[in-house]
Amino acid sequence: MAIVVQKYGGTSMGSVERIQAVAERVGATQRAGNQVVVVVSAMSGETNRLLDLAHKLAAQPVEREVDVLLATGEQASTALLAIALQEKGVPARTFQGYQIRIDTDSAYGRARIRSIDGDSLRGALSAGQVAVVAGFQGVDAEGHITTLGRGGSDTSAVAVAAALKADACEIYTDVDGVYTTDPRICPAARKLARISHDEMLELASLGAKVLHIRSVEFAKRYNVPLCVRSSFDNSEGTWVVPEDAAMEQVLVSGVSLDRDQAKITIRHVPDKPGLASRVLGPIAQANIVVDMIIQNASSAGDTDLTFTLPKTDFRRALGMVEQTAMDIGAQGVVSDTEVVKVSVVGLGMRSHAGVAARMFDILAREGINIQMISTSEIKISVVIEAKYGELAVRALHRALVEEAPATEA
DSSP states (O other), X not given: OOEEEEEEOTTTTSSHHHHHHHHHXXXXXXXXXXXXXXXXXXXXXXXHHHHHHHHHHOSSOOHHHHHHHHHHHHHXXXXXXXXXXXXXXXXXXXXXXXXXXXXXXSOTTSOOEEEEOOHHHHHHHHTTOEEEEETTEEEOTTSOEEEOOTTHHHXXXXXXXXXXXXXXXXXXESSSSOBSSOTTTOTTOOXXXXXXXXXXXXXXXXXXXXXXXXXXXXXXXXXXXXXXXESSSOOOOEEEEOOOGGGGGOSOOEXXXXXXXXXXXXEEEEOOTTHHHHHHHHHHHTTOOOOOEEEOOOBTTEEEEEEEEOGGGHHHHHHHHHHHHHHHTOSEEEEEEEEEEEEEXXXXXXXXXXHHHHHHHHHHHTTOOOXXXXXXXXXXXXXXXXXXXXXXXXXXHIIIIITOOGGGO
């Protein structure tokens, strides 16, 4: 019997009617001869509701207790889905993170999975039960409940699939696959039948909300067959797969827009060895992920250091940088939250020259100024003013995807 892991997000679990629809789909998958593990998120809006309650009680609630609170959202979803399955005659059993033993580190709110003991799940499957697993949560070495951060249920699902050596991991969401860009921004966006792990990793890290980046990392590392599908219809989704030669014929596979960006510049810093470490060290210790980093060429013995980071971490990071600026004798700190990151991604960039020049020319013709640039083998990202974000996406998609020559499509 094939082992199939299915993950359902908050929208899919958003009401009694939708939970019943999920139960029907899960039951049909089992009746087709599969052993089924279901990983669920909290009901739509529940995590935000719980966070709001915490912040009404404390401006900065203790992270350990926040994780205990937020984990209840997924716990409720598992019980509700199991009840719905049982009502339909499908044997089901719930599992919380500590019951499976999803071991994580102790970085509350953004914990990383270290290992999973799949024995309890295998026992349930062997008994003919559907295993209903709480996504997003785990337990650290001391037995404390941890959560994996936004999108962590995707990571839970792929990690469980890897531990069980599942035949497929299906991520059910409110979209029916991975598109060349956000269809809400660009109606000409088209759904991809397949996308490589590396391209999906780039898109996930660059703001595409379809899959969490850590889930793609797990899928690539453990060779988990991964498919993104809609929970509202039966259309074929997008498979995330190892790359093949045909994929390199496509110059640009996707254009992404990341609105969760902020920029901080520390001005006129003494240009001495260890500068970046002094500025960015405290931020790293606070588990804040820095993205682009630019250090200007030294002038008159000083320099500027600019970096971007998630907008959600901006306030915490800004306070640290301002303190560091005082300690090292910088002349000031400038920040900007009205920026976005626009990126183009494609395996074809490895073997085709001139993509960056084309991208910059397209933006220039639209009157869009580039503030920062970052590149890798298969992506080019730029930071621009937020008000130009959607215009940039439409212009780049039109020129690099819609109007791409046949040899690039």
